[in-house]
Amino acid sequence: MQKQTEDKLDVKKKLGLQWKNLVSKSYIFEEKADRKRSDALTATECEMIQDFYKNAIVSVEVPSRKSVSKKTLTSKSVMTRTTKKAHELYSEQKKHRRTKVTWQRWENTKVSSLKDNDIKVKKLLVTKNGTQGQLVDELLNEMSPISLHLFVAGWQYQQFNHIKQEMPEGWVVVIADFAENYRTFFQDEIQSAHWQYQQVTLHPTIAYYRCPEKDCNEIITESMVCISDDLKHDASSVHAYMSTVNKYLSQKIPINHQVQFTDGCSAQYKSPELFMDLSCGLEDYDFSVERNFFGSRHGKGPCDGLGAVIKQAARRAVERREVTITNAKDMYDHCSQSLTLKKGKDEECCHKLRTFFIVSNIKRNRSRNPSKALPGTRKVHCVKGVQYGQVAVRNLSCFCLNCIRGSESVRTIKSSLSHSRNMS
Structure with missing residues (x-):
C-alpha cells in the first residue's frame, strides 16, 4: 500500500516537472518571438522592398496561366536581374531618398492681421526642408487630386x-x-x-x-x-x-x-x-x-x-x-x-x-x-x-x-x- 502511494507521488512529481518545463519553454519561445534585432526592417521598409521587386526594372510578370497562384490569384514574376544587382539598385535609390533637399509649396497658413488681431487663413509660399523621399511622398500625395482635376x-x-x-x-x-x-x-x-x-x-x-x-x-x-x-x-x-x-x-x-x-x-x-x-x-x-x-x-x-x-x-x-x-x-x-x-x-x-x-x-x-x-x-x-x-x-x-x-x-x-x- 505504501509502495503504491509512493509510485503515485512519483508520477505526480514527474507530471509536474514536465508541465513546469513545458510552461517555461513556451514562455521562452514567446519571449524570443517578441524580441527584435537591432537591424530588423520596419513594416514600411518591407513594403518598400516588395514594391521595388514588383517594379518592371527588376522583374516581369509571367503571362502563362500556370504561373497564377491558386491561393492569392496573382501572377508570378520572374527577376530580370541578379539578387546582387537588384540589391545595389535598391541601395542606391534608398541612398538618394535620404539626401537632404529644400523645396517650396503653397500651403494654408494662419496669418494674424495687424489691424484687428484677427487670425486668417491664407495660401502662402512655404519653404520646407527634408529628405528626397519626403519630397517624393508629398508629390505622390498630390498626384491623385490633380489627375482628377485635369480629367x-x-x-x-x-x-x-x-x-x-x-x-x-x-x-x-x-x-x-x-x-x-x-x-x-x-x-x-x-x-x-x-x-x-x-x-x-x-x-x-x-x-x-x-x-x-x-x-x-x-x-x-x-x-x-x-x-x-x-x-x-x-x-x-x-x-x-x-x-x-x-x-x-x-x-x-x-x-x-x-x-x-x-x-x-x-x-x-x-x-x-x-x-x-x-x-x-x-x-x-x-x-x-x-x-x-x-x-x-x-x-x-x-x-x-x-x-x-x-x-x-x-x-x-x-x-x-x-x-x-x-x-x-x-x-x-x-x-x-x-x-x-x-x-x-x-x-x-x-x-x-x-x-x-x-x-x-x-x-x-x-x-x-x-x-x-x-x-x-x-x-x-x-x-x-x-x-x-x-x-x-x-x-x-x-x-x-x-x-x-x-x-x-x-x-x-x-x-x-x-x-x-x-x-x-
Whole structure:
C-alpha cells in the first residue's frame, strides 16, 4: 500500500516537472518571438522592398496561366536581374531618398492681421526642408487630386464642344462669365483724376443656336454684353443679366431647353440662391434650364476674349478723343453704335452677331432664398431645374443620346440622374 502511494507521488512529481518545463519553454519561445534585432526592417521598409521587386526594372510578370497562384490569384514574376544587382539598385535609390533637399509649396497658413488681431487663413509660399523621399511622398500625395482635376476640366470642355456642334432642335447653348470691370479714364485728364475713377461692369454672354432660316442648318454665334453701373458680382446680378439675355433670345427663336456653361464661382454662379433660380426656369422663361460648370482653373474662354475686345475698343476710342466714357450709359451708347454686328439688309442669314444691353436697378430683396444649401457642391458640375425648389444634380456633364432624350420630360430627368435634391 505504501509502495503504491509512493509510485503515485512519483508520477505526480514527474507530471509536474514536465508541465513546469513545458510552461517555461513556451514562455521562452514567446519571449524570443517578441524580441527584435537591432537591424530588423520596419513594416514600411518591407513594403518598400516588395514594391521595388514588383517594379518592371527588376522583374516581369509571367503571362502563362500556370504561373497564377491558386491561393492569392496573382501572377508570378520572374527577376530580370541578379539578387546582387537588384540589391545595389535598391541601395542606391534608398541612398538618394535620404539626401537632404529644400523645396517650396503653397500651403494654408494662419496669418494674424495687424489691424484687428484677427487670425486668417491664407495660401502662402512655404519653404520646407527634408529628405528626397519626403519630397517624393508629398508629390505622390498630390498626384491623385490633380489627375482628377485635369480629367474633370478636360471632360467638361469636351462636353461643351460636343453639345455646341451636335445641338438638338430648339436648344440653345450659352456660355457666360464676368469680365474685369472697365475703368474709366480721359485722354486729357488732370493728375488727381487718376485716383478718382469710375468702373463699369461687363457681363459677356455668348449664345449658340441653329439658324432659323429655311434650308440653313448652320450654328449662329451671337455675342451679348450686359453693361451696368452696379459693381456687385453676386447671384442677383447674374439673374438680372441672364433674364435680360433670355428675354431677348425668346423673342428671336423658339427655345425648348437652354444649356448654360459657366465657371464654378460660388458667389456668382454656384450659390444656393442661383440653384433656386434654375429650379424656376419654366416659370421665368417658359423653357427648362440647366447649368454646367467648367473645371477649376480651366483657363480663358470665349467670354474673356469678348470682354477684352470691348474694353480695348472703348479705350482706343477714348484715346482718339472720339468719345468720352464716364459711366455705363456712355459705354452702352458707344458700343451700340460702333461695335454692334447685325444682319444686313441684303443678307439672307448672318451667323456672327453682337448685341449690347444696359441693365440698371438690380433687385436684391427677392423672395427666393433657399432654406438649406446643396451638400457636396464642389463636386457637382451639372445642375438641372426640375420644379420649384428642386434641382437634379450630377458630378459630371453628359450629352450622349440617352441624356439628351432624358431632358425632354421632368420624369425622365429625375430618373436619368443619380439623385435629386429638394432645396425648398
